[in-house]
Amino acid sequence: MTTFERLKAATPASWRAYTDHDFVRQMGDGSLSQDAFRHYLVQDYLFLIHFARAYALAVYKGRNLADMRAAAAGISAILDVEMKLHLKLCGEWGLSPEEIEAAPEARATMAYTRFVLDTGLRGDLLDLHVALSPCIIGYAEIGMALVNVAGGVDEKNPYAVWIKEYSGTEYQEIAEAARANLDRLAADSLTEARFPKLAVIFDQATRLEADFWQMGLDRAL
Numbered sequence: 200m201t202t203f204e205r206l207k208a209a210t211p212a213s214w215r216a217y218t219d220h221d222f223v224r225q226m227g228d229g230s231l232s233q234d235a236f237r238h239y240l241v242q243d244y245l246f247l248i249h250f251a252r253a254y255a256l257a258v259y260k261g262r263n264l265a266d267m268r269a270a271a272a273g274i275s276a277i278l279d280v281e282m283k284l285h286l287k288l289c290g291e292w293g294l295s296p297e298e299i300e301a302a303p304e305a306r307a308t309m310a311y312t313r314f315v316l317d318t319g320l321r322g323d324l325l326d327l328h329v330a331l332s333p334c335i336i337g338y339a340e341i342g343m344a345l346v347n348v349a350g351g352v353d354e355k356n357p358y359a360v361w362i363k364e365y366s367g368t369e370y371q372e373i374a375e376a377a378r379a380n381l382d383r384l385a386a387d388s389l390t391e392a393r394f395p396k397l398a399v400i401f402d403q404a405t406r407l408e409a410d411f412w413q414m415g416l417d418r419a420l
């Protein structure tokens with residue numbers, strides 16, 4: 200079993216609450232309120248900026264070139280792949296970069312991003328990558344699940360572009376690299392005594408992901 204599968208298996212209720220959230224289901228069947236999706240898009244832009252900072256922290260915390268290259272690839276995945284799609288999606292949904300950058304940061308965005316940064320500052324590289332993993336790998340699983348449930352992407356679904364991005368090969372490969380990186384770090388520094396502490400970090404990050412969806416549904420700040 201991979202380290203990521205072990206962490207998921209240790210926190211099943213939180214994982215289900217995140218990946219099976221109403222926001223996700225409603226994107227899948229196209230019934231999600233468009234205002235909720237717009238609110239989410241704005242906050243996700245702010246979120247991704249802080250996540251790029253967290254990967255920069257992972258470069259700083261690297262013990263060797265392999266660690267630093269894996270973290271640098273994470274920065275590039277956010278800035279060059281995900282952000283590109285994000286800005287395109289925002290444009291299609293009528294959101295200008297000026298409007299997004301002027302938006303206030305929601306409490307759920309602050310809570311999640313600062314939790315990950317704090318975990319990385321206090322802990323070591325494995326702690327930080329465990330805190331990052333529900334984000335990077337979770338969206339790949341959600342994207343695939345939405346495609347599989349519907350038996351393909353329905354082009355009439357207003358959220359088809361989002362679903363295709365996260366189920367697409369480029370994002371799936373980013374998630375696969377994150378799974379492999381977790382296993383590489385775990386081989387060096389995961390002991391059985393340490394595993395429960397990592398499961399707590401994973402659970403906290405996963406619950407903050409569910410809160411992020413809820414913030415979108417509620418259009419909360």
Ligand SMILES: Cc1ncc(CN)c(N)n1
Nearest residue numbers: 243246333334335338411
């Ligand atoms: C809140 C959140 N979580 C995860 C992802 C996917 N990297 C994202 N864009 N936004």
